[in-house]
Amino acid sequence: MKNRRLFSFLVSLVVIAAFLAACTPAAPATEEPTAEPTAERKVATFIWTQEYDTLNPLYTNMWFVTVLYPIYTCQAWWFDDQNNPVPYLVTEIPSKDNGGISEDGRIITLKLRDDIQWSDATPITSADFKFTYDMVMADGNAVSSRAPFDLTESLETPDERTVVVTFTEPFAPWLARLFAGQSGAALLPAHILQPVFDENGTIDTAEWNKAPTVGCGPFVFQEWESGSFARFVVNENYWGPRPKIDELFFRFVPDDASQVAALKAGDGDVGTFFAMSDMPELEAAGVVIMKSLSGYNEGWYINQHPEKGNPALQDVRVRQALAYGFNRQKLVDDLLLGRAAVPATDWDNTSWEDPSIEPYTYDPEKAKALLEEAGWVDSNGDGVREKDGVDLVLKYGTTNREVRQDTQAVAQQELAEVGIKLELLSFDSDIFFASYAEDGPSANFSLDIIEYSDSPDAPDPNSVVWRCAEIPSDENPAGVNPTGFCDEEFEALWAKQETQVDVAERQQTFHQITKMIFEKAFWIGLWQDPDYFGFSSRIINVKMSGATPFFNVVEWDIAQ
Amino acid sequence: MTRYIIRRLLQAIPLLFIISLIIFIMMQNMGDPVATMGGRRVTRSEDRIRLTRQLGLDKPVIVQYLYWLVGNDWAKTDMDGDGVAETPGKRKGVLRGDFGLSLVNRKPVTQVIGERLPNTLLLMLVAEAIIISVALLVGIYSALHQYTALDNVITTSTFIFYSMPVFFFALLAMYIFAVNFKAWGLPYLPTVGMFEPEAGKSASQVAWHMILPVATLSFGFIAGYSRYIRSTMLEAMGQDYIRTAKAKGLPRPQIVYIHALKNAALPIVTLIALDLPFLLGGAIVTERIFGWPGMGRLFLDHVDRSDTPVVMGILMMIAVAVIIFQIIADVLYAWLDPRIHYK
Numbered sequence: 001m002k003n004r005r006l007f008s009f010l011v012s013l014v015v016i017a018a019f020l021a022a023c024t025p026a027a028p029a030t031e032e033p034t035a036e037p038t039a040e041r042k043v044a045t046f047i048w049t050q051e052y053d054t055l056n057p058l059y060t061n062m063w064f065v066t067v068l069y070p071i072y073t074c075q076a077w078w079f080d081d082q083n084n085p086v087p088y089l090v091t092e093i094p095s096k097d098n099g100g101i102s103e104d105g106r107i108i109t110l111k112l113r114d115d116i117q118w119s120d121a122t123p124i125t126s127a128d129f130k131f132t133y134d135m136v137m138a139d140g141n142a143v144s145s146r147a148p149f150d151l152t153e154s155l156e157t158p159d160e161r162t163v164v165v166t167f168t169e170p171f172a173p174w175l176a177r178l179f180a181g182q183s184g185a186a187l188l189p190a191h192i193l194q195p196v197f198d199e200n201g202t203i204d205t206a207e208w209n210k211a212p213t214v215g216c217g218p219f220v221f222q223e224w225e226s227g228s229f230a231r232f233v234v235n236e237n238y239w240g241p242r243p244k245i246d247e248l249f250f251r252f253v254p255d256d257a258s259q260v261a262a263l264k265a266g267d268g269d270v271g272t273f274f275a276m277s278d279m280p281e282l283e284a285a286g287v288v289i290m291k292s293l294s295g296y297n298e299g300w301y302i303n304q305h306p307e308k309g310n311p312a313l314q315d316v317r318v319r320q321a322l323a324y325g326f327n328r329q330k331l332v333d334d335l336l337l338g339r340a341a342v343p344a345t346d347w348d349n350t351s352w353e354d355p356s357i358e359p360y361t362y363d364p365e366k367a368k369a370l371l372e373e374a375g376w377v378d379s380n381g382d383g384v385r386e387k388d389g390v391d392l393v394l395k396y397g398t399t400n401r402e403v404r405q406d407t408q409a410v411a412q413q414e415l416a417e418v419g420i421k422l423e424l425l426s427f428d429s430d431i432f433f434a435s436y437a438e439d440g441p442s443a444n445f446s447l448d449i450i451e452y453s454d455s456p457d458a459p460d461p462n463s464v465v466w467r468c469a470e471i472p473s474d475e476n477p478a479g480v481n482p483t484g485f486c487d488e489e490f491e492a493l494w495a496k497q498e499t500q501v502d503v504a505e506r507q508q509t510f511h512q513i514t515k516m517i518f519e520k521a522f523w524i525g526l527w528q529d530p531d532y533f534g535f536s537s538r539i540i541n542v543k544m545s546g547a548t549p550f551f552n553v554v555e556w557d558i559a560q
Numbered sequence: 561m562t563r564y565i566i567r568r569l570l571q572a573i574p575l576l577f578i579i580s581l582i583i584f585i586m587m588q589n590m591g592d593p594v595a596t597m598g599g600r601r602v603t604r605s606e607d608r609i610r611l612t613r614q615l616g617l618d619k620p621v622i623v624q625y626l627y628w629l630v631g632n633d634w635a636k637t638d639m640d641g642d643g644v645a646e647t648p649g650k651r652k653g654v655l656r657g658d659f660g661l662s663l664v665n666r667k668p669v670t671q672v673i674g675e676r677l678p679n680t681l682l683l684m685l686v687a688e689a690i691i692i693s694v695a696l697l698v699g700i701y702s703a704l705h706q707y708t709a710l711d712n713v714i715t716t717s718t719f720i721f722y723s724m725p726v727f728f729f730a731l732l733a734m735y736i737f738a739v740n741f742k743a744w745g746l747p748y749l750p751t752v753g754m755f756e757p758e759a760g761k762s763a764s765q766v767a768w769h770m771i772l773p774v775a776t777l778s779f780g781f782i783a784g785y786s787r788y789i790r791s792t793m794l795e796a797m798g799q800d801y802i803r804t805a806k807a808k809g810l811p812r813p814q815i816v817y818i819h820a821l822k823n824a825a826l827p828i829v830t831l832i833a834l835d836l837p838f839l840l841g842g843a844i845v846t847e848r849i850f851g852w853p854g855m856g857r858l859f860l861d862h863v864d865r866s867d868t869p870v871v872m873g874i875l876m877m878i879a880v881a882v883i884i885f886q887i888i889a890d891v892l893y894a895w896l897d898p899r900i901h902y903k
Contacts, residue, residue, distance in 0.1 A: 043757050051861065053664045061599030139640040140647070142614040142666075144597050145607045183601075204666045226675035227853025228754055249757035253851035254861070257731055262751040262851075265739045430591030430866045435608055438592040442602075454601060470605055478608035 042558045043247045044539060047259045047268035051227060051252040056209035057186035058136060058143040066182035070550045071248060072232055073186040074124070074216035076110055076179040079547035083293070083351065083459040085175060086551065089116055089124065089187070089216075093175075096501075105170030105501035106153075108178060110163040119213075119220040119235045122191050126157035129179065131190035140202035148177045148184075170499040172506055176460030181547050183457045189214050218243045218554045227252060244541075244557040263287050269536040269558075275403065276336040279532070287534040293546035295350045295458035296529040297343040300396075301450040302522055305471075305484025308445035312392055317374040319521035322449075323360035325367035325418040326411050332527045335406055343525030345514040346454065349546075352461035354511040357518050359525060367418040378419050385419035397425040397441050398451035399432045407451070407526060422449075435479075436472030442482050443472045450482045453529045459547045461510050466517075467494055483522060490516055561894070564902040565887060572883045579879050580654075584625045584872060591866035593617065593663045614639055615663060628660060628872065629653050654876070660869035664862060669873040672858070677840070679754070680854035683770060683847075684839035687777035692832065694782045699789025703797065704816065718783035730776040730849040737772065752851035773850040777843055788831065792824040799823070826896055833889035837881030841874070 050064040057073055060066065070078055077085040077093060085093045091111045094100020100109050116124040133155040136146055149155070153166040165178060177184040188203075192214050196206045203209070212221045218240060219232035230250040234243050251268065253259050260278045262268040264285040274282065279289050302319050303309040312318050328342045341348075344357040371377075376385040376392050385392040396411065398404040405426055412422040426432075427441055432452075434440025442450050456463045464470050468486035472479035493513050500506035517523050531549065535542055538559045545551045594611050597603050603611075612618045616627060616637060627635070632649030639647045652658035659669035698718075702711045721729075734751055741748035749772055750756065755765035796802065797820050805815045842856030855874065862870040894900045 041758070045757055047752070053865075054666065059666065061597060061601065061603075063599050066599065139614075142611055144599075144611070145604060146610070147604060147607070150606060205661065210665065210667065225853065226672070227679070227857055228851075229757070231757070247757070251753050251757075251851060252853070253752045254857060255849045255851070258734065258752050258849050258851060261731070261734050261739050265742050265748070265751045267738075267751045267753070428591060428864065430593065430596050430864060433595035433602060434592030435595065437612075438595070440592060440595060464604060465602060476605065478605035478612070480602040480605055480608075 041247065042245045043249050044245050044269045044556070044558060045267070046248065046250045047253050047262050047271040048250045049252075049254055049256065049259055049271075049273050051254075052224070052230065054209045055212045055221065055224070056188070056203070056206070058132070058141070058188065059204070059209060061144045061183075063182070067549050069182065069186050070217060070548050071219050071553055072212065072215045072217040072221055074116075075181070075184065075186050075548075078551040079181065079459060079545045080551055081543040081545050083546045085180070087113075089113060089179075101501065105172075105499070106167045108165045108167075108174050110165070110179070112161045112163065113239075114161060115239045116216070117237060117239055118189050118191075119215050119237050121237045122189070122214075123160075124187065124216060125160040126163045127160070128187050128190045129163045130155060130157045131194060132179075132185055132188045135188060135193070135197065135203060136185060138197070138202070140197075140200075140204075142202075142204055145183075148173065170501055172498055172500050173457050173460040173462040176457045176462075176547065181457065181459070187216060189216075219248055241554055243554045245553075248553075263534055263536070266536065269539050271534045272531065274532065274534065276339045276532070279339060279534075280337065282534050286537045288537060290533045290535060290542060290544045292531040292533065292544045292549040293349045294531050294549075295347070295455040295546060296453045296531070297346050297348050297455070298451070298453040298526045298529045299343065299346060300524040300526065301452075301465075301482040302524070303445055303448050303450065303482065303484055304522070305445045309484055310394060310448045312376070312387070312390075313394070313448055315374045316520050317370040318376065318392075319524075320360070321367040321370040321374075321418065322415065322420070323521055323524045324363045324370065325415050325420065326524075327362040327414055328359070328526055329362060331407060331410055335403060335410070336527055340527040340529070343528045345518055345525065346463070346523055347456065347461055347510065347514055348525070348528050349530060350456070350459060350461060352456075352507060352510045352514075354514045356511075357514060360521075364414075364418050371419060376419065383416065383419065384421045391421065392419060393421045393423060394448040395425060395446065396422045396449040396451070397427065397432070397447040399429045400426040404451060435477055437477035443479065445472075445484055451526070461506075462498060466513075466522075467491065485522060561891070561902060565891070568883075568887050568890075572880075575883070576876070576879060580629070580872065580876055581625060583875050584628065584868070585621060587866070587868045587871055588621050588624075590863065593866040593868070596865050610641060613637075613641055624868075627651060627653065628869070630655055631658060659873045662862070662870045663867045664865050664870070669869050672870055673855070673873055673877065676842075676853060676855050676858045679852065680840065680842040680847075680856070682766075683773055683777070683852055683854060684843065686770065687774045687781075688832075688836070688839060690774060690778050691781040691785060694778070695785030695789055698782065698786040700793055700816065700821065702786065702790040703793035706794065714786070718787055721779045722783040722787075724780070726776060726780060726843075726845045727849060729779055730772070730846060733772050733775060734849070754852065769850075773843075773846050773852050776846045776850070785828070785831075789824065789828060792827055793820060796820040796824040822896070826893065829892050829896060830889050833885050833892060834882075837878060837885045840881050841878050 052065045053062050054060050076090050077088050080086050094108050136149045153168050156164045193203050197203050218238050220235040222231040222233045224230040232248045259271050263271045332340045342359045344359040347353045375387045378385045408424045432442050436443040441447050468491045470479045470481035471484050497506050497509040540557050540559050541555045543552045594608050631651040631653030635649050636645035637647045638645045662672050702714050705711050737749045738751040750769050754769050755761045759765050805819050842854040844856035844860050847854040847856040859874050
């Protein structure tokens with residue numbers, strides 16, 4: 001009797017759980033019910049290893065969301081497979097010739113198309129741009145970033161089709177960040193969110209953030225079930241050509257091995273962020289690997305903080321010895337199966353790359369010679385060089401991503417052969433990238449070599465991690481410069497490029513910057529780190545952009 | 561008994577308070593939630609400063625804990641960064657039923673957990689039902705047929721399964737029954753998710769997609785529980801009262817299932833009662849590998865982003881469940897064994 005009751009109890013719990021699962025508040029109020037699947041319906045399934053945090057572009061910098069901007073939201077322009085801007089909400093890309101950029105480079109004028117509208121058929125006007133700007137700057141909104149609007153003087157809307165943005169100084173990166181690119185804001189629907197802001201003083205908790213049922217992309221949000229999936233269906237009020245695929249279905253699968261299995265089994269059409277070592281297996285299963293040149297490059301930032309850094313690394317010869325003593329080509333050949341190249345600069349794979357710079361070659365003898373020239377010798381025969389009684393021991397830290405930990409092990413082995421001892425440390429991302437205030441290892445100068453992959457504001461080359469003002473300290477606990485290096489000449493070049501609206505002139509400045517970084521070995525590249533996507537062979541017409549990868553999603557199709 | 565239960569519940573209040581304080585302080589050292597808000601790029605310093613202020617992360621730990629516990633609607637926050645707190649807080653605190661907002665997606669914590677809990681319960685309860693049923697069958701059979709060929713096979717298999725890592729079994733099963741079976745043209749199981757997008761979310765689709773995760777969750781526990789049942793059944797079958805029952809000529813099923821199993825089940829019931837609260841926490845590895853949207857993945861995702869409110873919500877829910885199920889275990893024990901009395 002008692003066992004029967006226990007059994008009944010368990011059965012009841014299962015039934016209740018099944019009922020609750022069926023009632024999961026999956027479908028936020030949508031405008032139209034889930035379409036009944038039909039034989040002709042074309043559905044592309046994405047295997048997404050990270051779930052969205054939010055779908056409100058103002059509240060996220062998560063790559064797995066920002067990469068979707070061309071799908072469900074809209075920006076002033078996209079970037080094509082050559083990373084060239086393509087007008088989207090605007091009639092043309094602003095330039096000095098068409099009057100879109102003022103002579104002093106401070107004022108950018110956007111001229112909007114007159115046929116653009118939200119998915120509920122409300123016209124998109126300059127008021128939406130103004131509203132988006134206001135929401136970014138509103139103190140009540142804890143948005144993820146205020147850039148670049150916190151560098152502006154004003155945003156004005158003289159008429160429904162004109163947006164005038166005035167920067168306090170000429171701002172060269174406007175093309176990649178002003179209502180464009182993954183680092184820039186995408187448009188918010190004022191007619192939906194203004195009432196929310198008026199009522200609550202914030203849009204932090206707006207329903208639209210997790211269910212943007214009114215959008216302006218070729219697809220419109222339909223459903224998102226936490227941890228499970230999200231659906232985007234064709235926007236029937238889209239002003240452009242109708243997408244050839246009816247639905248984009250995103251399945252959240254956090255495990256890399258499961259993603260690979262799902263792609264191989266045909267349970268997914270699109271995957272990304274798999275290890276390079278998985279690519280041969282995927283290709284053998286008919287998955288087509290495509291590359292998005294996002295400007296990311298994996299490398300070592302060398303801590304040169306004058307007080308907190310290892311004194312050994314103040315010497316350029318020791319830094320260069322690190323580059324000569326580590327066979328990075330062998331690393332990418334063995335660990336990454338030769339699918340990546342060793343970057344010479346942090347701007348490899350972008351139009352800002354200086355083609356005259358070649359990576360340091362592997363030359364252990366030269367590394368040894370440089371170290372000896374710098375006074376580091378192994379006098380006690382323990383395999384580690386020393387100077388003034390101090391061993392050449394460097395702390396090398398990164399995140400606990402597998403490929404990075406493998407790299408650490410290889411580097412430790414190879415540099416030991418030239419007499420440099422590496423102490424290896426690895427951390428969770430949120431600990432590694434924690435701020436100086438939180439005693440984060442990439443910010444508190446406790447590490448000598450800091451490895452991660454960073455990108456400029458692709459396709460713009462601007463970056464803040466080299467700026468003097470970003471050196472973390474007690475007075476500046478939120479600084480993000482991991483090198484602690486500040487040099488007057490170097491800083492002047494950075495300040496100069498930021499205001500150079502002329503592309504050719506700016507390129508020259510960048511070549512000077514990259515030459516300095518390379519020659520003085522402030523940064524040592526490990527591998528070019530573009531984003532890889534895998535597509536099942538039934539998905540056709542795909543082109544990949546580096547800045548906005550899914551820019552031509554309207555043209556994608558499913559082969560019958 | 562009622563007084564005992566009330567006393568245990570009252571004792572739980574300071575215990576929960578201490579647990580919450582310890583976990584909260586530990587969470588502060590788990591990482592910086594603002595660190596990952598820059599996405600793949602390092603968060604700009606201007607944004608770090610502003611977000612830290614707006615999200616209340618610049619306050620001392622004890623003040624943050626106080627806000628979590630009793631809310632901040634009696635205090636003001638400096639949202640504009642002018643050094644003057646001007647905006648009244650809106651949080652009511654856990655004691656008034658407000659577990660706060662997730663730092664990751666700004667959703668209420670109760671909603672974040674509520675979206676995942678049914679999926680976890682569905683998966684875990686089905687698995688638990690299978691585990692108990694199969695373990696009982698295997699354990700009893702093994703005890704009654706000690707040292708036979710089949711018992712030896714079962715013993716060997718249980719040791720193999722028990723020592724096999726979950727992730728290995730999961731991936732092995734996925735590759736065999738989903739990837740390779742499909743490649744070999746055999747009927748195959750799905751790799752990940754709860755349903756196929758073309759088919760839609762239906763009971764049959766969910767059941768079909770549950771097969772591999774449930775099997776993964778079950779295999780190790782069946783092995784462990786069945787060994788436990790075998791051992792307690794063997795012990796029970798050697799007792800004097802079983803010999804008496806046999807001498808009285810009672811039918812064998814009555815001896816085994818009424819007299820022996822009832823007594824052998826005592827420690828098993830305790831074990832299961834203590835395991836049940838952890839079902840709420842989900843199965844981190846299994847949910848991750850099979851893309852099952854449950855609590856285990858939720859916990860891991862939010863720990864990775866140092867989302868204190870959500871992590872606190874999950875851990876406190878489990879802490880409460882552990883306390884409640886411990887009391888239930890005690891009550892069940894007394895119910896099954898009349899010799900036990902609580903005062």
